[in-house]
Amino acid sequence: MSERGDGGGKGLREVPPDYLGHRDRLRERFAKSGAGALEDYELLELLLFTIIPRRDTKPIARAMLKRFGSFSEAIGAPPHLLEEIGGLGPTTITSLKVVLAAAQRIGKDAVHNRPILGSWVEVIDYCKAAMSYETVEQFRILFLDKKNRLIADEVQQTGTVDHTPVYPREVIRRTLELSATALILVHNHPSGDPAPSPTDIQMTRQIADIAKPLGITVHDHIIIGKSTHSLLRGMKLF
Numbered sequence: 663m664s665e666r667g668d669g670g671g672k673g674l675r676e677v678p679p680d681y682l683g684h685r686d687r688l689r690e691r692f693a694k695s696g697a698g699a700l701e702d703y704e705l706l707e708l709l710l711f712t713i714i715p716r717r718d719t720k721p722i723a724r725a726m727l728k729r730f731g732s733f734s735e736a737i738g739a740p741p742h743l744l745e746e747i748g749g750l751g752p753t754t755i756t757s758l759k760v761v762l763a764a765a766q767r768i769g770k771d772a773v774h775n776r777p778i779l780g781s782w783v784e785v786i787d788y789c790k791a792a793m794s795y796e797t798v799e800q801f802r803i804l805f806l807d808k809k810n811r812l813i814a815d816e817v818q819q820t821g822t823v824d825h826t827p828v829y830p831r832e833v834i835r836r837t838l839e840l841s842a843t844a845l846i847l848v849h850n851h852p853s854g855d856p857a858p859s860p861t862d863i864q865m866t867r868q869i870a871d872i873a874k875p876l877g878i879t880v881h882d883h884i885i886i887g888k889s890t891h892s893l894l895r896g897m898k899l900f
């Protein structure tokens with residue numbers, strides 16, 4: 663912390679760091695106008711200085727945005743990559759992951775006990791929050807009842823950076839165990855490109871073909887990329 667003389671020979675007194683006034687102004691803007699009034703780096707800085715109160719967090723926030731591209735991608739980045747940013751230690755990284763987990767929990771709560779098809783935006787947002795930052799492929803299923811309310815959300819398989827083995831008959835077996843009558847299939851592409859592969863399309867068609875005679879509806883297959891998504895039903899691929 664910087665210090666200076668008081669001009670009267672009475673010793674030294676501490677001078678508040680310049681960033682403290684900046685923090686106060688940032689807090690005031692947030693309180694008055696909300697997060698929409700802040701740039702990504704400002705919102706990230708605001709979050710960081712609640713975690714690291716005795717440090718200027720603007721350089722850290724800017725370094726994170728430069729490295730990862732956006733607020734969401736910075737929060738969702740794997741811990742081993744966050745460790746490469748100067749000023750981010752284990753405690754801070756854990757705190758960031760708590761924020762991410764809280765956002766995911768809020769998203770999950772938004773789609774529970776509500777007809778899924780009537781809250782499609784919330785479903786997409788929840789899937790993005792849960793999966794878009796994973797470094798390997800995950801295949802998950804949203805199991806729905808006859809009123810299209812969520813019964814269960816389960817990760818069925820975890821694979822590599824570009825492949826997840828999916829077994830259609832196992833999907834149907836689990837659907838029957840839960841007495842579900844409809845499904846939404848979801849998986850992520852860690853590459854960031856949500857374009858469906860021929861394997862994705864074939865697997866979706868196989869599940870839908872097995873499900874239909876049993877009275878089970880496959881509403882859609884959502885593929886999650888880094889910032890965008892694809893809907894196979896909307897693309898008329900099954």
